[in-house]
Amino acid sequence: MRKVNGIKNLIDYLESVHYPMTEEQINDLITEKHIPHSKLIGNHMMFNLDHIDWWINEQKTKQ
Numbered sequence: 001m002r003k004v005n006g007i008k009n010l011i012d013y014l015e016s017v018h019y020p021m022t023e024e025q026i027n028d029l030i031t032e033k034h035i036p037h038s039k040l041i042g043n044h045m046m047f048n049l050d051h052i053d054w055w056i057n058e059q060k061t062k063q
Contacts, residue, residue, distance in 0.1 A: 002049035005040075010047045019056050 004010055007026050014021050029035035036051035 004047050004049060005044065007045060010045075010052070013047075013049060013052070014056075017053075017056065019059075 004013055007023055010026060011021065011023060026035065030037055030045065036048065036055055038046045038048070040046055
């Protein structure tokens with residue numbers, strides 16, 4: 001499984017696949033449960049990149 005830990009690493013990944021987002025945008029999506037993520041201990045987030053890739057494709061089809 002491809003994964004990244006933390007929002008900063010997710011931001012880097014999203015930029016690398018040409019789908020840039022800000023930390024604020026990601027936090028809003030997490031709060032609204034609109035982006036796939038797993039909450040680890042405390043406020044640490046883990047993102048499965050296969051799920052993120054699927055989510056990006058879904059967002060692009062909605063545009």
